Amino acid sequence: MGSTDEGGLVSRRLAPLPGRCFWLEEALAHDPGEPCPPLRGRATADAVIVGGGFAGMWTAIELVSREPSLRVAVLEADVVGGGASGRNGGFVSSSWHDLPAICGLFGREEGRRYALALSNEVVEVGRFCREHGIEAWFHHEGLLAVRTGSWQAGFADAEAVALAEELGLADRIRPLSGEDCRAYADSLRFVDGAFVPDCATVQPARLARGLRRVALARGVRIFEGTRATGLERGRPTVVRTEGGVVRADQVVLTMGSWAAAWPGFRRSFAVIADHMVVTERIPERLAEIGWASHVGIADGRELLSYLRRTDDDRIAIGGGAASVLFDGRIGRRATADRRVAEAAARGLVWLFPQLQGVRFTHAWGGPIDHTASFLPFFRTLPPGNVHAGLGFSGHGLTQTKLGGRILASLALGIEDEWSSMPVVGREEHVPPEPLRYPLVRAAVWALETGDRREERGLPRGLVRRAIGGAPTRYRERLVARARRHGP
Numbered sequence: 001m002g003s004t005d006e007g008g009l010v011s012r013r014l015a016p017l018p019g020r021c022f023w024l025e026e027a028l029a030h031d032p033g034e035p036c037p038p039l040r041g042r043a044t045a046d047a048v049i050v051g052g053g054f055a056g057m058w059t060a061i062e063l064v065s066r067e068p069s070l071r072v073a074v075l076e077a078d079v080v081g082g083g084a085s086g087r088n089g090g091f092v093s094s095s096w097h098d099l100p101a102i103c104g105l106f107g108r109e110e111g112r113r114y115a116l117a118l119s120n121e122v123v124e125v126g127r128f129c130r131e132h133g134i135e136a137w138f139h140h141e142g143l144l145a146v147r148t149g150s151w152q153a154g155f156a157d158a159e160a161v162a163l164a165e166e167l168g169l170a171d172r173i174r175p176l177s178g179e180d181c182r183a184y185a186d187s188l189r190f191v192d193g194a195f196v197p198d199c200a201t202v203q204p205a206r207l208a209r210g211l212r213r214v215a216l217a218r219g220v221r222i223f224e225g226t227r228a229t230g231l232e233r234g235r236p237t238v239v240r241t242e243g244g245v246v247r248a249d250q251v252v253l254t255m256g257s258w259a260a261a262w263p264g265f266r267r268s269f270a271v272i273a274d275h276m277v278v279t280e281r282i283p284e285r286l287a288e289i290g291w292a293s294h295v296g297i298a299d300g301r302e303l304l305s306y307l308r309r310t311d312d313d314r315i316a317i318g319g320g321a322a323s324v325l326f327d328g329r330i331g332r333r334a335t336a337d338r339r340v341a342e343a344a345a346r347g348l349v350w351l352f353p354q355l356q357g358v359r360f361t362h363a364w365g366g367p368i369d370h371t372a373s374f375l376p377f378f379r380t381l382p383p384g385n386v387h388a389g390l391g392f393s394g395h396g397l398t399q400t401k402l403g404g405r406i407l408a409s410l411a412l413g414i415e416d417e418w419s420s421m422p423v424v425g426r427e428e429h430v431p432p433e434p435l436r437y438p439l440v441r442a443a444v445w446a447l448e449t450g451d452r453r454e455e456r457g458l459p460r461g462l463v464r465r466a467i468g469g470a471p472t473r474y475r476e477r478l479v480a481r482a483r484r485h486g487p
């Protein structure tokens with residue numbers, strides 16, 4: 001693939017590859033797992049899960065952990081981890097930076113409960129991997145959230161830090177000086193930042209494939225290459241697939257961004273696509289920039305750059321740009337948009353000019369189901385036995401772990417600490433098409449070009465500020481409404 005040219009720009013030869021991304025390619029080479037052929041003909045189950053990403057797999061495992069005799073089936077159109085779950089940055093992160101909005105939407109007590117539950121799941125993912133021998137490159141070493149320009153607000157903004165303190169959570173966001181930041185990795189761009197201990201990095205596809213192995217060992221039937229084509233809701237509900245049908249008492253919908261094509265979810269979220277690139281193995285150059293730990297790094301631009309080391313001494317970086325998908329239709333723009341991948345690669349050399357000339361071996365993208373509240377939603381559909389967990393908004397690694405507990409409680413009809421989480425039963429609509437696409441596209445354009453202008457020392461400008469800030473202002477309106485009328 002491409003390399004950086006003399007001027008520091010990523011070569012035109014960097015073209016996202018069709019097929020599997022780096023993570024899944026590596027994970028399948030490490031352990032292809034036992035075959036899970038497509039469903040042919042009829043099957044019955046107590047619970048059927050549509051979608052074998054993290055949300056679906058955690059739900060399946062949670063169900064059989066709580067009720068070992070339950071007959072659980074997973075229908076996956078591609079392979080487990082073939083969607084966003086095998087294609088992401090691998091940041092298993094808490095949501096402390098988002099505490100003001102979470103508490104604004106749900107009230108202080110419930111917001112605190114939700115945010116604490118998420119941070120606890122960071123530990124739980126690691127515990128699960130250890131307990132089941134999943135070699136997923138899990139490192140619970142924290143997140144360095146840096147400002148790479150004084151124009152960036154940063155994670156440690158005064159409101160988040162003050163609220164964390166008020167709620168007795170002061171140690172969850174620790175402000176750092178520029179020098180402190182550079183001790184983690186030596187970038188001349190680091191102005192200052194914050195350290196968030198409740199964050200881990202993982203090889204996401206190894207985790208997804210590890211969950212597949214554990215689920216199979218516990219008797220979950222997994223049908224890969226099996227696309228669900230529709231539901232006949234009733235008791236039982238019938239799920240139709242391309243090659244068969246499954247009748248099940250309970251149905252869980254975890255198709256991620258693909259749900260945008262399903263009736264009932266067309267206005268649940270907008271679909272954007274993020275891209276990542278990974279370097280060749282660069283142990284000496286990692287040593288040169290002093291990045292010795294597995295602390296993940298994210299900057300404070302509007303379309304943030306996020307980067308982390310891999311266990312085989314590469315750097316994987318994503319962000320800095322995004323593509324927008326009309327009506328949530330997932331095609332090549334979601335997985336292979338060269339422009340967006342190049343922005344990610346350029347971001348690395350901008351952050352670390354010492355890495356000039358580094359080669360990138362893989363580039364890929366994936367879809368993100370972004371809700372108006374920036375938070376997932378969990379909804380039960382009539383007649384009461386179909387449950388959806390969607391809209392993880394680009395932060396699904398931790399939230400799907402909690403989501404699996406929530407969906408299992410909903411499917412088992414249990415009222416408990418999980419089914420009463422404040423993300424259950426509340427949902428905000430996004431604008432309908434054909435209005436949504438130009439609105440979201442304009443916002444992404446304004447954020448991306450605004451970041452680039454600020455990077456060059458130019459003002460973002462009123463127009464970009466107004467257009468780019470629209471999604472956040474809309475969310476602030478939701479928060480203000482929740483404050484007025486109660487969560």
Ligand SMILES: Cc1cc2nc3c(=O)[nH]c(=O)nc-3n(C[C@H](O)[C@H](O)[C@H](O)COP(=O)(O)OP(=O)(O)OC[C@H]3O[C@@H](n4cnc5c(N)ncnc54)[C@H](O)[C@@H]3O)c2cc1C
Pocket residue numbers: 050051052053054055056075076077078079080081082083084085086087088089090091092093226227228229254255256257258259273274275276306318365366367368389390392393394395396397398400
């Ligand atoms: C480039 C990128 C970087 C990201 N970085 C991070 C990060 O660092 N940290 C973080 O927390 N989050 C990150 N995310 C988001 C995270 O990956 C998602 O929130 C999470 O994986 C969502 O999991 P899911 O199970 O809901 O969806 P998915 O993993 O997309 O799973 C849905 C599955 O359903 C299947 N499917 C679709 N339709 C059907 C059908 N009709 N029948 C059967 N199966 C179907 C798909 O093939 C897919 O496998 C990132 C996302 C991207 C794209």
